[in-house]
Amino acid sequence: MADEQTSQSPESGKPADEMAADALRTAQQAITDLGGVGLPASGGPHESGGIPVALPDFESTPGATAGRAINLLADVNLHVKIELGRTRMLVEDVLQLGEGAVVELDKLAGDPVDVYVNDRHVARGEVLVLNDNFCVRINEIIAPSEQAAPRAESA
Numbered sequence: 602m603a604d605e606q607t608s609q610s611p612e613s614g615k616p617a618d619e620m621a622a623d624a625l626r627t628a629q630q631a632i633t634d635l636g637g638v639g640l641p642a643s644g645g646p647h648e649s650g651g652i653p654v655a656l657p658d659f660e661s662t663p664g665a666t667a668g669r670a671i672n673l674l675a676d677v678n679l680h681v682k683i684e685l686g687r688t689r690m691l692v693e694d695v696l697q698l699g700e701g702a703v704v705e706l707d708k709l710a711g712d713p714v715d716v717y718v719n720d721r722h723v724a725r726g727e728v729l730v731l732n733d734n735f736c737v738r739i740n741e742i743i744a745p746s747e748q749a750a751p752r753a754e755s756a
Contacts, residue, residue: 679719680718681717683716683717683726684714684716686706713741714726714737716737723742724739724740726739727740
């Protein structure tokens, strides 16, 4: 038969289970003092007639429904494109481009960049560098009435 040992707190010298029981009694008393429903020491159902607490129905809140609805979009793939600027080049010039080549665009540094989702212009933002990565901070969402129809790519 194995020896049963109880751990003791070095500060009070009480066994850990006795300290836990004291903490439970203190918590029950604090709840009772606040007018809430206390928990019985036995862990069974409460029968001392405490004040019931009305909890809100979280299932019927609009946020809960929206949370489930957003999960429907979890597997939807979107083609996101950030347009820094445009230029026109001959194919001959494109073939001569190499590492470190500079291509002049129609926008200046610091101008807002355009954000396209599935070839629809949805936002404008600014290019940032964060932890050695390029990022786009969205500054303006384009209203649906202002969005241009999907545009054809120019060659």
